Amino acid sequence: MAEGVEIFENTFRHQIQSDGEITIQENFFRDKFGDKEGEWPVEPDRYRLLWMPACPHAHKVVIARRLLGLDRVISLGTTGIYRDPKGWVFTEDPGEKDPVLGIHYLKELYDRDAPGGDYKERPTVPILADTFTGRGVNNDHFWIPVYFETAWKPYHKKSAPELYPADLREEIDQWNHFIFHRINNGVYDIGFARSQAAYETAYHLFFEAMDILDKRLESRRFLLGDYITDSDIRLYPTLARFDVVYHQVFKANKKRLTDYKNLWSYARDLYHVPEIKESTYFDIYKRHYQLSPHLKPLWGNVHSIVAKGPDVSGWELQADREFLSRNPKEKFLLQEEQHV
Ligand SMILES: N[C@@H](CCC(=O)N[C@@H](CS)C(=O)NCC(=O)O)C(=O)O
Secondary structure (H helix, E strand, O other), rough: OOOHHHHHHHOOOOOOOOOOOEEEOOOEOOOOOOOOOOOOOOOOOOEEEEEEEOOOOHHHHHHHHHOOOOHHHOOEEEEOOOOOOOEEEEOHHHHHHOOOOOOOOHHHHOOOOOOOOOOOOOOOEEEEEEOOOOEEEEOOOOOHHHHOOOOOHHHOOOOOEOOHHHOOOOOOHHHHHHHHHHHHHHHHHHHHOOOOHHHHHHHHHHHHHHHHHHHHHOOOEEEOOOOOOOOHHHHHHHHHHHHHHHHHOOOOOOOOOOHHHHHHHHEEEEEOOOOHHOOOHHHHHHHHHOOOOOOHHHOOOOOOOOOOOOHHOOOOOOOOOOOHHOOOOOOOOEEEOOOO
16 A cells, blocks of 8 residues: 555544545534533633644634634634644644643643543544643534634624524524535545545535535525625635645546636635635645645645646635625624623
């Protein structure tokens, strides 16, 4: 077996299925925020969010934190973009340690709560950590944005956007499941498939979902209508990575994002929100997906070459989707209550 393939197989050994599919790993830290027994108190300057900028699941959490103004009360730590056999490493920090938690490997956070002090699965980002005790709090990327939008409301900035309006929650939750399974994770099902059949099934499901979304966005500025909601910030990370990496590296090549009339202008409409743009790193996506030792074999990148293209300057073009909205000047429904 080629070296890179062995690293891939070893990395995902707990998740590989006999039919060539790779399943989702269960989240290890799942305690909620709140004031009930067993819940983590909502407190400013206590928690630290850890991410790796190429990770789409972490990206949506970082966007939610920033849009809501929670960056003032929850700090951010960033791992390097290449995992080693023990997982993510804080290579970008002085002494290669997270300056607040003092850990070199993300795994150290997971080990503290793992049986025998050794976490055997893949330590994942995003994860919230408690800086008081140095323990992991929650790595359930699906629900962290919702905790930020609800339990953390007292610490939202003034006139923060309403990303999870009460009357739309049920619909948003449904879209979020669709987006996670068919898009965010769906594209990984294509890229990580280990049999032709698993690849083709995943390919079909993914592009069918893209068509559904493209059609929906023909008559709506954003997924739920006139304003950006939680569902949009979940769809965006996959779209931002699509043409630069997934199309080639994951062989998700039926169409490019730029081939979709509505999805492409919609993605730009989101990208032009400063808080979203500032966390979008096309160059990092290329280096992470094209050079990571466990991902290189997916694309047969034996000589470790980073593709020069595609040209991403098109992201700067105007989205021209205001005409779809009853409130063309405003992309967000702003919260009426004033918070601290
Ligand atoms: N834990 C989540 C998603 C989070 C996740 O998979 N994050 C990736 C990065 S995008 C990660 O941290 N992987 C750890 C690794 O590959 O060692 C799941 O499996 O649904």
